[in-house]
Amino acid sequence: MASGLQRVVDGLAVQLGRAVMLEDRLQHVLAYSRQKEPLDDIRRDSILRRETTPEVREWLRAAGIFDAQGPIRTPGAAALGLLPRVCVPARHGGRLLGFLWFIDAGPPMSEEEIGVVAEVASAVGVALFHESLAIGLAAHRELDAVTSVLLGTPGAAEEGARSLIEAGSFPQSEPVTVAVARPLLDGQVDEPLREAMERALLTVRHRLGPRRTLHLVRYDHAVLIFSGAARPEQIHAAMEFPVVVGTGEPRPRLDQASGSYVEAARAAEVAARMPALGPSAEWSRLGVYRLLTQLPPATLKLHEGLERLLADETHRPLLETLEVYLDLAGSAHATSERLRLHRTSLYYRLRRVEELAGTDLRDGGERLTLHLSLKLARLLGRYPRAHGRGTAT
Structure with missing residues (x-):
């Protein structure tokens, strides 16, 4: 089928003396003729990438190509490196299946030339329709198999994987x-x-x-x-x-x-x-978020004292100091260096945490509960990270 579409594109290019490109409805390049001037960067990129960039797709969508029932001229866009074009949609039974594209410059296309393309477009639409039926059937079978692999029972997953591998859709040994x-x-x-x-x-x-x-x-x-x-x-x-x-x-x-x-x-x-x-x-x-995301939400409750600190925005520095201190295994020296905080100020903040949260940081169980509660509060969006990005701990 692809070779048949290529022959149509080449025939149009010879008949009109113009370069032609055919895309499917998702604007992936299906076929193109020999290219000659005028030629812009967008046409070159589309051929090399085999698809149109999102920015150009959005520009052309705004120009009305997806709603067009017949040929339309689309304006150029200097900022995108895009020359004016003639777009001829290929439809069958009212269903949009693809686009025939011509650069509308050097000189612009005549109405007679556009009429020739419009006649050919109906045949292109039929060819694309037949191709879509075959692809659609294959895609439906693939969808069923992938769904079985990801969501099915072990037996269904094994059967789905086997059908995908046997169909040549995925390698067996990787x-x-x-x-x-x-x-x-x-x-x-x-x-x-x-x-x-x-x-x-x-x-x-x-x-x-x-x-x-x-x-x-x-x-x-x-x-x-x-x-x-x-x-x-x-x-x-x-x-x-x-x-x-x-x-x-x-x-x-x-x-x-x-x-x-x-x-x-x-x-x-x-x-x-x-x-x-x-x-x-x-x-x-x-890190610890792997554990927290696997626990039933109803079982996840924060340390009661930590809830009091979270309820008051002015306690944010205390929370973040506590988190860094616990992340660094209770090392006052490392925490002071990480936060660039004098040791006396650090001890003052930690004492305030103990007072406000009703806790004792010398108690290993309390430290563990507070640490997990802080990570859970992060996960629940109760307060955002302020001291930097990085790997979860």
């Missing part, structure tokens, strides 16, 4: 790592947002090549299964909106990926609640 992306946006995750996550994951899969990744979009997050090590930076680069990405630990086989998925989902939840950790979080580096 370990797997799962990454979960959660949107950092106010409000509920709606269908357009899920579609945007789907586009981003397909872009990552396209960039990394065949047999390297699998994906699944769930109700409020997106999942990517990597062959080998996870590549969270690829997910961030492809998303059209801010996300946090959590990664689980590798598993030796695809049918064991569900364990990595659970870890990745929890890591992403921690990253979403604790911005100080940064946009990505690895399960293996979350």
Whole structure:
């Protein structure tokens, strides 16, 4: 089918004496003719990357290409390095399936030329429709198999993994790592947002090549299964909106990926609640938060004295001093150096903590309870980190 579309594109280019590019509805490049001037940076980048950048997609969406029922001219954008274009949507039964693109300069296209393309576009739409049926069937089977691997029983996971490997969708002998992306946006995750996550994951899969990744979009997050090590930076680069990405630990086989998925989902939840950790979080580096995220929420209660300190914003310096002191195993010397605080001031703050919280820092059980309560308060968003970013402790 791809070779047939290439012949159509080459034939149009010869007939019109103009360069042609064909994209699918997600603006991934499917075919293009020999390119000649005028040629802008966007066309070059699209051919090299096999896709249009998010900034240009947004510009062209605003120009109305997704709503157009027939050929339209889109304006240039000097800031983006974009020349004017003629866009001819390829539809079948009213369904948008792709776009035929022409640079509308040197000289602009005539109405007769555009009419020729419009006639060909209907045939392109039919060809893309038939291709989408085959791809859709394969995608549906892949979706079922990936869902079984991540969410099914051990037997279903094994069967799903076997079908994916036998279909050539994933390698058999490499370990797997799962990454979960959660949107950092106010409000509920709606269908357009899920579609945007789907586009981003397909872009990552396209960039990394065949047999390297699998994906699944769930109700409020997106999942990517990597062959080998996870590549969270690829997910961030492809998303059209801010996300946090959590990664689980590798598993030796695809049918064991569900364990990595659970870890990745929890890591992403921690990253979403604790911005100080940064946009990505690895399960293996979350320290005590690995324990806290696995406990039933109803069982998690803070130290009563700590609750009193949290209730008053003026006690923030005391809380952060206490946290650093406990992070450094109760070393007054190390805490003074970390906070650049005179030892006398440190002891004064620690005594105030004991007085206000009704605790005794010489008691190992109290220190442990306070330390866990501080980390839980961070996880629950009760107070943000102020003394720096870094690995969770």
